[in-house]
Structures are given as structure tokens and as C-alpha cells.
Ligand SMILES: NC(=O)C1=CN([C@@H]2O[C@H](COP(=O)(O)OP(=O)(O)OC[C@H]3O[C@@H](n4cnc5c(N)ncnc54)[C@H](OP(=O)(O)O)[C@@H]3O)[C@@H](O)[C@H]2O)[C@@H](O)CC1
Ligand SMILES: Nc1ncnc2c1ncn2[C@@H]1O[C@H](COP(=O)(O)OP(=O)(O)O)[C@@H](O)[C@H]1O
């Protein structure tokens with residue numbers, strides 16, 4: 001897992017470490033690491049043209065010292081100063097090494113023609129939208145052939161949240177110090193980082209437990225069938241989805257569960273979705289139910305439930321959501337089920353695990369009051385955490401960078417996925433898949449994590465046209481393609 005710490009904790013750890021070291025040691029460590037990465041990225045350091053974008057704080061100091069190191073190795077280093085002040089010792093070091101300061105009006109051609117640009121405008125001290133001239137300098141990085149290396153954080157990205165409010169640097173590589181920052185792992189900030197390289201500056205012992213962790217495949221412990229397995233031991237998942245009006249969601253959800261490794265899928269709904277599920281997934285055991293509180297009595301035993309996709313939001317849907325949540329089994333609530341829950345949050349008072357899989361709009365409804373969809377998209381980390389605490393559930397927030405939160409645990413960031421997944425019905429596949437993993441005995445957090453990982457990977461595999469010779473090798477996909485690609489996604493793990 002890759003770990004990230006909140007900015008306040010990074011600063012506290014830095015303070016504690018700095019108190020034990022000679023002044024300036026940490027900045028030298030950071031600058032040495034940054035310069036080493038730049039040397040690796042450049043085909044030749046000697047004679048390379050390097051431009052530094054330098055803000056008024058220590059982030060600019062790192063860039064200046066790194067520039068001095070590159071200048072000493074023969075690079076032609078030019079610095080553009082964004083503020084009225086710049087780190088004085090860093091500036092002196094650059095000049096002493098043969099680097100020079102460019103006037104502001106030379107910044108644009110310099111960045112455009114450079115071999116490498118170091119962004120040292122703002123780091124963890126950046127607050128709010130970049131002001132001028134920082135913003136104009138950050139925009140220059142969007143239109144250059146130079147390799148853009150962000151120092152600690154791409155300027156314009158909020159290090160704590162990943163929020164981007166206006167102009168921001170678009171980096172090929174982000175060299176971050178001591179520990180990752182949440183904004184480097186969470187979109188929209190993560191999309192600005194390129195590859196993230198972590199430089200050890202010795203903070204380790206002073207850092208507390210991480211606030212955010214990115215999931216790695218070796219963290220996923222998906223149970224595999226053994227010789228003693230039978231369909232009941234592998235897990236029976238019950239799916240309550242679909243309505244006379246919406247049928248596709250049910251078919252996709254069942255598909256996600258079948259391909260997600262359930263020993264058996266029991267599907268319960270009204271006649272039309274039952275008929276369609278039977279046609280598409282003869283493996284599923286179907287039951288026609290009425291939309292009443294007693295509906296589940298006919299369904300048979302399961303180990304976990306999924307409720308919500310295509311269910312509608314009327315009184316009948318509410319009766320079904322209530323019936324499922326009144327069981328003492330793990331339950332995943334998705335889609336229309338979440339809309340029902342927004343007016344019946346009392347149903348979340350239960351002992352067994354509950355997994356909620358909202359997108360930002362659904363989470364806004366669930367949190368109510370002041371929550372707005374756009375705010376949630378912009379500050380995903382804060383909202384997913386708040387949701388897990390207020391709703392006493394495992395919350396998986398979908399969208400660009402899926403986050404998974406449980407109270408008092410680090411938030412998990414899913415590294416797989418592709419914007420091609422932003423198409424109707426892919427969420428239904430995810431809920432069926434996680435339901436199957438829950439029924440197989442994984443904890444709510446494990447099942448949500450593994451489900452998000454496999455789903456994102458299946459999306460990528462489905463979207464990439466291997467061997468097609470196409471330029472990007474990617475193509476649009478439908479939700480059923482994600483279902484089809486799930487076995488290949490599982491195969492990458494075994
Ligand atoms: N501490 C340590 O031990 C170590 C720290 N290290 C490094 O220090 C970095 C943190 O340095 P920091 O605290 O000086 O803040 P920093 O990121 O340079 O930003 C402040 C500057 O940005 C400006 N500014 C802010 N917002 C702005 C906006 N919206 N628009 C425009 N300008 C804006 C702000 O201007 P002001 O508001 O003061 O006018 C000020 O000039 C950290 O990321 C890492 O790289 C490493 O060397 C390792 C050891
Ligand atoms: N921009 C994006 N980048 C990556 N994944 C995305 C993006 N937008 C949506 N997704 C993923 O696509 C799926 C869409 O789910 P959802 O919004 O529930 O759609 P539906 O309800 O139509 O099935 C989720 O897994 C989500 O994480």
C-alpha cells in the first residue's frame with residue numbers, strides 16, 4: 001500500500017525531526033532527491049536546459065537547491081521567480097552554481113523550449129486557487145514538450161484533499177518528500193501528478209498511522225475455492241433489484257455476482273426482471289416476490305444481500321430495503337436503495353455490516369443538509385470520511401478515484417479504474433461483485449476494496465484493445481463488457 005498523511009501531520013513530523021538535525025538538513029535531503037530524479041529523467045544532464053518555477057516559500061527553496069545541483073553537473077538552469085521574495089539561501093546557491101534568474105517576460109519561451117521544468121511554486125503551503133503570477137506560470141506547464149517535474153505537489157493541487165480550484169501544474173513526475181499527501185492519490189489532484197516518486201527524508205519514525213492508503217494487489221485476500229468447497233460454503237448472495245420499469249440494472253447486478261465468484265446467486269424481484277435475469281443468467285436461482293415487508297420469506301438462505309439497483313423509490317421499494325436491512329446479515333445498498341435510505345436513515349441502525357456504494361449525487365442525498373454534489377466531487381476524502389462516521393457504515397464513494405471509508409480506519413484509495421467506466425450500468429456490476437465477495441466471507445472493508453479493485457481492472461481490460469494497433473488502444477465499453485472482463489481481472493491476482 002502507498003500511504004498518505006494529512007498535511008498537519010506531515011508538518012508536525014517535519015518539526016519533530018528538524019529539531020534533532022542541523023538547520024537546513026531536510027531541505028538538502030529533499031533537494032538531493034529531487035535533483036537525482038531529474039538526472040534520471042534527462043537523457044543527458046550536461047548541457048540540458050532546465051527551468052525552475054519558484055514560489056516564495058520552502059517549495060521554491062527545494063527547487064532552487066535542486067537547480068543548483070543540476071547546474072553543478074553542467075545543466076543550463078534558469079529560474080523564474082513568482083513572488084516578490086524567494087528562498088534567499090537557495091537563490092544564492094543557484095547563482096553560485098552558475099544558474100541565473102530570468103525576467104518574468106522570458107518565462108513563456110523558456111518553459112516552452114526547456115528540456116525539463118521543475119515546479120516549485122507551491123507545495124503543502126499552497127492555499128486556495130493560485131493567484132497571479134503563480135497561476136499564469138502553472139498554466140505554462142500545460143503547453144510544453146519539456147518533462148515537467150512537480151516538487152512535492154503539483155502547484156494548484158490542494159495537498160490535503162486533491163482539490164483543484166483554477167490553474168494547476170500538469171506534471172509528468174511528482175517527487176514528494178517524507179510521505180505521500182492525500183491530494184496526490186485522489187482526483188482531480190491525482191490526475192495532475194503523473195508518476196509519484198517518494199523521497200525518504202527520514203520522517204518515518206515521526207509519522208503517525210497513515211490517513212489514506214492506496215490499495216496494492218497484494219493487499220487483497222480474495223478467498224479461492226478449495227477441494228472442500230461447495231456452492232454453499234463459497235457463499236450465497238441474495239440480490240433484490242429491478243422493477244417492472246427498470247430491468248437492466250438487475251441483469252447487470254446478477255452478472256457481477258455470478259462472475260464475482262458467488263457459490264450461488266439468489267435473485268428476487270417482480271416478474272419482468274425475474275424473466276430477463278433467468279434468460280441471461282440461467283445460473284441464478286430466481287424467486288418472484290411481492291414488494292412487501294414479508295418478501296424475503298420465500299427466498300431461501302443467503303450469506304449476504306445486495307439491494308437497490310433498478311428498484312425504484314416508491315413504498316414497495318422502501319418495504320424491500322427495510323426487509324433486507326432488518327436481517328442480521330451483511331448488506332450492500334446501492335442506487336435506488338440509497339435514495340430510499342436518504343429518507344429512512346433509521347434503517348442503518350443495525351449490528352451486521354452495511355456497505356453503501358454511492359456516487360457523489362447519491363452521497364449528497366444521503367448526507368442531506370449542506371452537502372452538494374459539486375462539493376463532494378471536489379473534496380471527496382472529507383465527505384467519504386464524514387459519511388462513514390455519520391452513517392455507521394462502510395462507504396464506497398464512486399467516481400473518478402473510488403474511495404472506501406470505515407470509521408477510525410485509513411481511507412482506502414482504489415488505484416484501478418478508467419474514465420471509460422463512466423457509463424450507465426457499471427455501478428450495478430460493482431454492487432453484484434461486492435455482494436458476492438461479502439457472501440464469500442470477506443469483511444465489509446475487504447469486500448469493498450477488492451470489488452473496487454477488480455471492477456476498475458475489468459473496466460481497463462475491457463476498454464483496452466490489445467493488439468489492435470490503435471494509437472491509444474482504448475475504446476468505449478458497455479457495462480456488460482465489464483462483466484465479461486471480470487474473470488480476466490481475477491486472473492491477474494492468482
Ligand atoms: N518543512 C520542512 O521541513 C520541509 C519542507 N519542504 C518543502 O517545503 C514545502 C512547504 O513550504 P512552505 O511551508 O514554505 O509553503 P510552500 O508550499 O512553499 O507555499 C508557500 C508559498 O506559496 C505562496 N502561496 C500559497 N498559496 C498561494 C496561492 N494560492 N497563490 C499564490 N501563491 C501562494 C505563499 O505566498 P504568500 O501567501 O506567503 O504570499 C508562499 O510564498 C513543502 O511542500 C516541501 O516542498 C522540504 O524542503 C522538506 C522539508
Ligand atoms: N471519471 C471516472 N473515472 C473512473 N471511474 C469512473 C468515473 N466516473 C464513474 N466511474 C465509475 O463508473 C461506475 C459508475 O457507477 P454509477 O455511477 O453507479 O453508474 P450506474 O448507476 O449507471 O451503474 C463506478 O464504478 C464509478 O467509480
Ligand SMILES: [K+]
Pocket residue numbers: 059119120121122123150151152153154155
Ligand atoms: K510544487
